[in-house]
Amino acid sequence: MPHRRTPSNNLLYAKVPGTSFENSPVFDFLSPFGPAPNQWVARYIIIIFAILIRLAVGLGSYSGFNTPPMFGDFEAQRHWMEITQHLSIDKWYFYDLQYWGLDYPPLTAFHSYFFGKLGSFINPAWFALDVSRGFESVDLKSYMRATAILSELLCFIPAVIWYCRWMGLNYFNQNAIEQTIIASAILFNPSLIIIDHGHFQYNSVMLGFALLSILNLLYDNFALSAIFFVLSISFKQMALYYSPIMFFYMLSLSCWPLKNFNLLRLATISIAVVLTFATLLLPFVLVDGMSQIGQILFRVFPFSRGLFEDKVANFWCTTNILVKYKQLFTDKTLTRISLVATLVAISPSCFIIFTHPKKVLLPWAFAACSWAFYLFSFQVHEKSVLVPLMPTTLLLVEKDLDIISMVCWISNIAFFSMWPLLKRDGLALEYFVLGVLSNWLIGNLNWISKWLLPSFLIPGPTLSKKVPKRETKTVVHTHWFWGSVTFVSYLGATVIQLVDWLYVPPAKYPDLWVILNTTLSFACFGLFWLWINYNLYILRDFKLKDA
Structure with missing residues (x-):
């Protein structure tokens, strides 16, 4: 059975083999590949x-589909590919700001330039300057989805697999197949899938670079970690939600206690940050001087x-309701x-x-800090x-089933x-199917499967004599x-969902x-943020316990 912390070992990570998803379809699907x-x-x-x-989700609608004059995020991404193709770099952050003016950092602009250039080779009409606004065709949609x-x-999926491998080998004594099962639980989380696809x-690029930065912290590659983190911020400014933890973690290892002051490490990190930012901003400065930096900052921070x-x-x-x-x-x-509220919260x-x-505290700290930003910072979407x-989903590597339940919730x-x-x-179908599928795969619907669904929907080893029944965990x-x-x-979410689906509001x-949706969600997010901070406090003095 999966390991559970008891009161006597609550501060210890016991190195016991296994995963918390042993009673789940994803375990059933992947465990036959357990042999080395x-x-x-x-x-x-x-x-x-x-x-x-992701391909299946991509068959559906997208933001702004057939809704002129502004359309939506799909058109924004397409438009940025358009303007980076046809305008000189000094005009990228100035052009027609009343439409979908570029308001993400420079790496997003370069990403748009690359895929816009590639797409223009296939069909120049997709990104023709001005006349392609609102362009909607099946082939363009397929290209953008691709x-x-x-x-x-390239960014997120390898980082997730790599992270699960490192944590499984160093803290949780999980073999390769167990690491893969946990990675699948993270990759099949529906929120990122339905937003990006x-x-x-392209949130996966920002999140992928941020996770690669965390990974390099695990390997003590501080300069490389700093480079990846700057790339994350330079793709989407929301990565700044992670920056306080990144800053204080590196500062502590470089400067605290003072007797262990490491000038070389601190200098290396600083140089890596400065050079990475300089490399990304240099093309703009060379073309139009320092005024470009001011315009970029103005656009990026609204x-x-x-x-x-x-x-x-x-x-x-x-609280604006009151x-x-x-x-x-x-x-x-x-x-x-x-x-002030955000600084207090973080x-x-x-x-x-x-x-x-x-x-081992890094995912907890990054989760606590970024939830604080989401709850209290300026201009949150x-x-x-x-x-x-x-x-938060990185905590699925844990073996404490109560932690897993909180992350799933x-x-x-x-x-x-x-x-x-x-x-x-127009993504209602994708929303419901993804919600059911992701929960079923990790075993969150076992209680339904056990009583209501036919046995062929519960495949694999957990039906064998060795594991006679599937338990809700x-x-x-x-x-x-x-x-x-x-x-x-x-229960509240289900009621709100049904009312929203069946009835028009007054x-x-x-x-x-x-x-009603945002109020319930905020209450849950606030409680979870308190829980994360409490666990971070409790686990700060943990010690590893070898089996």
């Missing part, structure tokens, strides 16, 4: 299956947009209030990782939940929180409080269903 000569096959299976899922899959294949964006735009499950939007912030304060004041995780810079969700709530956006995009936390929170939140309150 076949283990490499399992990695290719999960990669191929991950691609197939670029998203290729980007994820349904709604349409303080003029206000505290929030759309309804989102963070503190400001949720306190009308935009009426009481100026945007400048709200920016300062948000900054301080526990920053302090712990600075005083206890241990590798629904899709921003992908940033704290990435380090908050992943489902995060998916639910994006329903209003996905509904607008990851749905509900064993502590009564968290078990109750999970049950109530799932004319007087057109956003009522969305507000």
Whole structure:
């Protein structure tokens, strides 16, 4: 049976073989490849299956489909490929800002340039300057979908497999097939899939670079870690949610305690950061001088947009129901209030990782810090939940089944929180199928399978005489409080989902269903953030216990 922490060893990671997904379909599918000569096959299976899922989602609608004049994020990405093809680099961040002006950092611009150039060789009409606005065709859609899959294949998927391998070998005594099973549980998380390959964006590039940065911290490659992290920030500014932990972890290992001050390490990290930023910004400066940097910063950090735009499950939007912030304060004041609230919220995780810079605490610290940013920072979007969700899903490598249950719970709530956006995009079918599929694969629907579904839907070794029955392990936390929170939140989400699907909101309150969604989601996110910080505090002094 999977290992569970008991009160007597709560602060210890016992090195016991196994995985927390032994009673799940994904274990059934992959465990036959357990013998050493076949283990490499399992990695290719999960990669191929991950691609197939993403291709299937890509058959559906996308953001802004057939909705002029602005369309949506699909058109924004296409338009950036358009302008980087036909305009000189000094005009990229200045051109027609009333349409879809480029407002992501330089690496996104170079990424757009590459795929725009490649696409122009196939069909120049896709990215013809100005006249291609709103261009919608099946072949263009297929090409854009392919670029998203290729980007994820190059950045995010290898990083996940590599991370699970390192943690499995160094902390959890998991063999290759167990590492692959955990990697599949992370890769089949529905939120990133439906945003990047349904709604349409390239978040996997930012998250992949960030995870590669974390991986290099595990290998003590500090300069390389700094380079990957700058690449992550330079692709999408939301990666800054991770920056305080990255800063304090590296600072602690370089400067604290003072008797262990490592000037060479600190200098190497600093030089790596400066050179990477300089390399990315140099083409702009050479063409048009330092004014380009000011324009890039102005476009990348949209303080003029206000505290929030759309309804989102963070503190400001949720409490705005009672306190009308935009009426009481100026945007400048709200920016300062948000900054102070965010600094207070991230301080526990920053302090712990600075005083206890241990590798096994990194996913906990990155999760705690990025959830704080999501809950309290300025200008958060629904899709921003992908940033704290990435380090949160890394905790699936753990063997404590209560931790697994919490990660599964908050992943489902995060998916639910994006329903209003996905509904607008026409992705209802993909939303429901992905939600069911991802939970079924990791065993979260075993309780349904056990009682309601025919046996052929529960394949593999767990039907053998060695494992006579399939038990529910990851749905509900064993502590009564968290078990109750999970049950109530799932029940509330189900009711809100049904009401939203079946009934039009009252004319007087057109956003009522969305507000109910964001309020429930915020309550869950806030509780999870407190839980993450508590566990980070408890685990700060852990010691490894060898079997």
